[in-house]
Amino acid sequence: MAKKKSIKESDIISFYMDYVLSHGEQPKSVYAFAKHNNFEEQKFYEFFGSFETLEQAVFKIFFDNAHDVLEKSEDYLTFDPRNKLLSFYYTFFEILTANRSYVVHVLEENKDQLKSIKTLSKLKQRFTNYIEHLNIKTVDFKQDQFERIQKRGLKETAWLQLLLTMKFWINDTSPSFEKTDLFIEKSVRASFDLIDTSPIKSLIDLGKFLYKEKMHMN
Missing domain, CATH: 1.10.357 (Tetracycline Repressor; domain 2)
Incomplete structure:
Protein backbone atom coordinates (compact mmCIF):
# COMPACT_ATOMS: atom_id res chain seq x y z
CA MET A 1 0.00 0.00 0.00
CA ALA A 2 1.31 3.43 -0.96
CA LYS A 3 2.32 5.71 1.88
CA LYS A 4 0.10 8.68 2.69
CA LYS A 5 1.62 11.78 1.11
CA SER A 6 -0.52 14.61 2.45
CA ILE A 7 0.15 14.52 6.18
CA LYS A 8 -0.53 17.57 8.36
CA GLU A 9 0.48 18.30 11.93
CA SER A 10 -3.12 17.76 13.03
CA ASP A 11 -3.12 14.31 11.36
CA ILE A 12 -0.07 13.18 13.31
CA ILE A 13 -1.55 14.46 16.56
CA SER A 14 -4.81 12.60 15.87
CA PHE A 15 -2.90 9.42 15.02
CA TYR A 16 -0.87 9.75 18.21
CA MET A 17 -3.83 10.38 20.53
CA ASP A 18 -5.71 7.45 18.99
CA TYR A 19 -2.68 5.17 19.37
CA VAL A 20 -2.12 6.11 23.02
CA LEU A 21 -5.78 5.55 23.89
CA SER A 22 -5.94 2.27 21.99
CA HIS A 23 -2.69 0.82 23.37
CA GLY A 24 -2.37 2.55 26.73
CA GLU A 25 1.18 3.66 26.03
CA GLN A 26 3.39 5.62 23.65
CA PRO A 27 4.44 3.91 20.41
CA LYS A 28 7.76 2.07 20.78
CA SER A 29 9.42 4.28 18.17
CA VAL A 30 8.64 6.94 15.59
CA TYR A 31 9.37 4.37 12.89
CA ALA A 32 6.80 1.94 14.32
CA PHE A 33 4.28 4.74 14.77
CA ALA A 34 4.68 5.94 11.18
CA LYS A 35 4.44 2.40 9.85
CA HIS A 36 1.32 1.75 11.93
CA ASN A 37 -0.34 4.80 10.36
CA ASN A 38 1.05 4.29 6.86
CA PHE A 39 3.15 7.44 6.40
CA GLU A 40 6.84 8.14 5.97
CA GLU A 41 8.83 8.57 9.18
CA GLN A 42 10.37 11.82 7.95
CA LYS A 43 6.91 13.39 7.91
CA PHE A 44 6.82 13.13 11.70
CA TYR A 45 10.09 15.04 12.02
CA GLU A 46 8.80 17.85 9.83
CA PHE A 47 6.60 18.81 12.78
CA PHE A 48 8.01 17.22 15.94
CA GLY A 49 11.38 16.22 17.33
CA SER A 50 10.01 13.50 19.61
CA PHE A 51 6.84 12.14 21.17
CA GLU A 52 7.51 14.40 24.15
CA THR A 53 7.41 17.55 22.02
CA LEU A 54 4.25 16.25 20.34
CA GLU A 55 2.57 15.86 23.74
CA GLN A 56 3.60 19.39 24.66
CA ALA A 57 2.09 20.63 21.40
Whole structure:
Protein backbone atom coordinates (compact mmCIF):
# COMPACT_ATOMS: atom_id res chain seq x y z
CA MET A 1 0.00 0.00 0.00
CA ALA A 2 1.31 3.43 -0.96
CA LYS A 3 2.32 5.71 1.88
CA LYS A 4 0.10 8.68 2.69
CA LYS A 5 1.62 11.78 1.11
CA SER A 6 -0.52 14.61 2.45
CA ILE A 7 0.15 14.52 6.18
CA LYS A 8 -0.53 17.57 8.36
CA GLU A 9 0.48 18.30 11.93
CA SER A 10 -3.12 17.76 13.03
CA ASP A 11 -3.12 14.31 11.36
CA ILE A 12 -0.07 13.18 13.31
CA ILE A 13 -1.55 14.46 16.56
CA SER A 14 -4.81 12.60 15.87
CA PHE A 15 -2.90 9.42 15.02
CA TYR A 16 -0.87 9.75 18.21
CA MET A 17 -3.83 10.38 20.53
CA ASP A 18 -5.71 7.45 18.99
CA TYR A 19 -2.68 5.17 19.37
CA VAL A 20 -2.12 6.11 23.02
CA LEU A 21 -5.78 5.55 23.89
CA SER A 22 -5.94 2.27 21.99
CA HIS A 23 -2.69 0.82 23.37
CA GLY A 24 -2.37 2.55 26.73
CA GLU A 25 1.18 3.66 26.03
CA GLN A 26 3.39 5.62 23.65
CA PRO A 27 4.44 3.91 20.41
CA LYS A 28 7.76 2.07 20.78
CA SER A 29 9.42 4.28 18.17
CA VAL A 30 8.64 6.94 15.59
CA TYR A 31 9.37 4.37 12.89
CA ALA A 32 6.80 1.94 14.32
CA PHE A 33 4.28 4.74 14.77
CA ALA A 34 4.68 5.94 11.18
CA LYS A 35 4.44 2.40 9.85
CA HIS A 36 1.32 1.75 11.93
CA ASN A 37 -0.34 4.80 10.36
CA ASN A 38 1.05 4.29 6.86
CA PHE A 39 3.15 7.44 6.40
CA GLU A 40 6.84 8.14 5.97
CA GLU A 41 8.83 8.57 9.18
CA GLN A 42 10.37 11.82 7.95
CA LYS A 43 6.91 13.39 7.91
CA PHE A 44 6.82 13.13 11.70
CA TYR A 45 10.09 15.04 12.02
CA GLU A 46 8.80 17.85 9.83
CA PHE A 47 6.60 18.81 12.78
CA PHE A 48 8.01 17.22 15.94
CA GLY A 49 11.38 16.22 17.33
CA SER A 50 10.01 13.50 19.61
CA PHE A 51 6.84 12.14 21.17
CA GLU A 52 7.51 14.40 24.15
CA THR A 53 7.41 17.55 22.02
CA LEU A 54 4.25 16.25 20.34
CA GLU A 55 2.57 15.86 23.74
CA GLN A 56 3.60 19.39 24.66
CA ALA A 57 2.09 20.63 21.40
CA VAL A 58 -1.25 18.94 22.18
CA PHE A 59 -1.79 21.03 25.31
CA LYS A 60 -0.61 24.16 23.51
CA ILE A 61 -3.21 23.49 20.81
CA PHE A 62 -5.91 23.00 23.46
CA PHE A 63 -5.07 26.49 24.73
CA ASP A 64 -4.93 28.00 21.23
CA ASN A 65 -8.32 26.52 20.32
CA ALA A 66 -9.91 27.95 23.47
CA HIS A 67 -8.33 31.35 22.91
CA ASP A 68 -9.40 31.43 19.25
CA VAL A 69 -13.01 30.71 20.20
CA LEU A 70 -12.98 33.54 22.74
CA GLU A 71 -11.34 36.06 20.42
CA LYS A 72 -14.16 35.52 17.93
CA SER A 73 -16.77 36.44 20.54
CA GLU A 74 -17.83 40.10 20.55
CA ASP A 75 -19.12 39.71 24.12
CA TYR A 76 -15.79 38.37 25.37
CA LEU A 77 -13.92 41.37 23.99
CA THR A 78 -16.03 43.68 26.17
CA PHE A 79 -15.44 41.72 29.40
CA ASP A 80 -13.29 42.89 32.29
CA PRO A 81 -10.22 40.74 33.18
CA ARG A 82 -12.11 38.66 35.77
CA ASN A 83 -14.85 37.65 33.33
CA LYS A 84 -12.36 37.11 30.51
CA LEU A 85 -10.46 34.67 32.72
CA LEU A 86 -13.67 32.92 33.76
CA SER A 87 -14.65 32.59 30.10
CA PHE A 88 -11.24 31.19 29.28
CA TYR A 89 -11.49 28.59 32.05
CA TYR A 90 -14.93 27.40 31.01
CA THR A 91 -13.94 27.19 27.34
CA PHE A 92 -10.57 25.54 28.05
CA PHE A 93 -12.14 22.89 30.28
CA GLU A 94 -14.82 22.17 27.69
CA ILE A 95 -11.98 21.32 25.31
CA LEU A 96 -10.22 19.22 27.95
CA THR A 97 -13.48 17.39 28.63
CA ALA A 98 -13.92 16.65 24.91
CA ASN A 99 -10.49 14.98 25.09
CA ARG A 100 -10.75 13.73 28.68
CA SER A 101 -9.61 10.14 28.11
CA TYR A 102 -6.35 11.32 26.55
CA VAL A 103 -5.74 14.14 29.05
CA VAL A 104 -6.35 11.90 32.06
CA HIS A 105 -4.10 9.19 30.62
CA VAL A 106 -1.24 11.64 30.12
CA LEU A 107 -1.61 13.46 33.44
CA GLU A 108 -2.95 10.81 35.82
CA GLU A 109 0.43 9.38 36.77
CA ASN A 110 1.77 12.90 37.36
CA LYS A 111 -1.23 14.46 39.08
CA ASP A 112 0.71 15.02 42.30
CA GLN A 113 3.51 16.84 40.47
CA LEU A 114 1.79 18.62 37.59
CA LYS A 115 3.85 21.74 38.14
CA SER A 116 7.07 20.00 37.16
CA ILE A 117 6.11 17.86 34.19
CA LYS A 118 7.45 18.96 30.82
CA THR A 119 4.25 17.97 29.05
CA LEU A 120 2.64 21.23 30.19
CA SER A 121 5.59 23.54 29.46
CA LYS A 122 4.18 25.02 26.24
CA LEU A 123 0.76 25.39 27.85
CA LYS A 124 2.41 27.34 30.67
CA GLN A 125 4.09 29.67 28.17
CA ARG A 126 0.81 30.35 26.41
CA PHE A 127 -1.22 30.74 29.60
CA THR A 128 1.16 33.02 31.50
CA ASN A 129 1.49 35.23 28.41
CA TYR A 130 -2.32 35.37 28.30
CA ILE A 131 -2.43 36.40 31.98
CA GLU A 132 0.16 39.12 31.34
CA HIS A 133 -1.97 40.63 28.59
CA LEU A 134 -5.23 40.57 30.57
CA ASN A 135 -4.12 43.84 32.19
CA ILE A 136 -5.21 42.74 35.65
CA LYS A 137 -5.06 45.70 38.00
CA THR A 138 -2.70 45.25 40.95
CA VAL A 139 -1.26 47.46 43.68
CA ASP A 140 0.72 50.36 42.21
CA PHE A 141 4.07 50.33 44.04
CA LYS A 142 5.53 53.18 41.95
CA GLN A 143 8.79 51.20 41.60
CA ASP A 144 9.78 49.14 38.55
CA GLN A 145 11.49 46.40 40.57
CA PHE A 146 8.40 45.78 42.71
CA GLU A 147 6.20 45.95 39.62
CA ARG A 148 8.26 43.23 37.92
CA ILE A 149 8.16 41.02 41.02
CA GLN A 150 4.42 41.53 41.35
CA LYS A 151 3.75 40.68 37.69
CA ARG A 152 5.92 37.57 37.87
CA GLY A 153 4.15 36.52 41.07
CA LEU A 154 0.76 37.10 39.46
CA LYS A 155 1.62 34.87 36.49
CA GLU A 156 3.02 32.07 38.68
CA THR A 157 0.01 32.22 40.99
CA ALA A 158 -2.37 32.10 38.04
CA TRP A 159 -0.48 29.10 36.63
CA LEU A 160 -0.68 27.31 39.98
CA GLN A 161 -4.40 28.01 40.07
CA LEU A 162 -4.83 26.45 36.63
CA LEU A 163 -2.89 23.35 37.73
CA LEU A 164 -5.01 23.01 40.87
CA THR A 165 -8.14 23.27 38.75
CA MET A 166 -6.85 20.56 36.40
CA LYS A 167 -6.16 18.30 39.39
CA PHE A 168 -9.66 18.95 40.72
CA TRP A 169 -11.15 18.20 37.28
CA ILE A 170 -9.22 14.92 37.00
CA ASN A 171 -10.78 13.74 40.27
CA ASP A 172 -14.25 15.19 39.59
CA THR A 173 -16.95 12.54 39.12
CA SER A 174 -19.96 14.88 39.24
CA PRO A 175 -22.42 14.96 36.29
CA SER A 176 -21.10 17.21 33.50
CA PHE A 177 -18.25 18.11 35.88
CA GLU A 178 -20.53 20.56 37.68
CA LYS A 179 -18.24 20.68 40.72
CA THR A 180 -15.33 21.77 38.52
CA ASP A 181 -17.47 24.64 37.23
CA LEU A 182 -18.18 25.64 40.84
CA PHE A 183 -14.49 25.38 41.72
CA ILE A 184 -13.59 27.61 38.76
CA GLU A 185 -16.14 30.25 39.71
CA LYS A 186 -15.17 30.33 43.38
CA SER A 187 -11.40 30.18 42.89
CA VAL A 188 -11.27 32.87 40.19
CA ARG A 189 -13.50 35.14 42.25
CA ALA A 190 -11.37 34.56 45.35
CA SER A 191 -8.12 35.25 43.49
CA PHE A 192 -9.40 38.55 42.11
CA ASP A 193 -10.75 39.55 45.50
CA LEU A 194 -7.33 38.86 46.94
CA ILE A 195 -5.75 41.16 44.38
CA ASP A 196 -8.37 43.78 45.28
CA THR A 197 -7.39 43.35 48.95
CA SER A 198 -10.92 42.27 49.94
CA PRO A 199 -10.52 38.47 50.09
CA ILE A 200 -12.20 37.33 53.28
CA LYS A 201 -15.73 36.49 52.12
CA SER A 202 -14.69 34.71 48.91
CA LEU A 203 -11.81 32.84 50.58
CA ILE A 204 -14.12 31.59 53.33
CA ASP A 205 -16.62 30.49 50.67
CA LEU A 206 -13.89 28.67 48.74
CA GLY A 207 -12.54 27.14 51.96
CA LYS A 208 -15.97 25.80 52.91
CA PHE A 209 -16.40 24.33 49.44
CA LEU A 210 -13.01 22.57 49.51
CA TYR A 211 -13.57 21.32 53.08
CA LYS A 212 -16.95 19.90 52.10
CA GLU A 213 -15.45 18.19 49.03
CA LYS A 214 -12.58 16.73 51.07
CA MET A 215 -14.98 15.32 53.66
CA HIS A 216 -17.13 13.90 50.86
CA MET A 217 -14.13 12.25 49.13
CA ASN A 218 -12.95 10.74 52.44
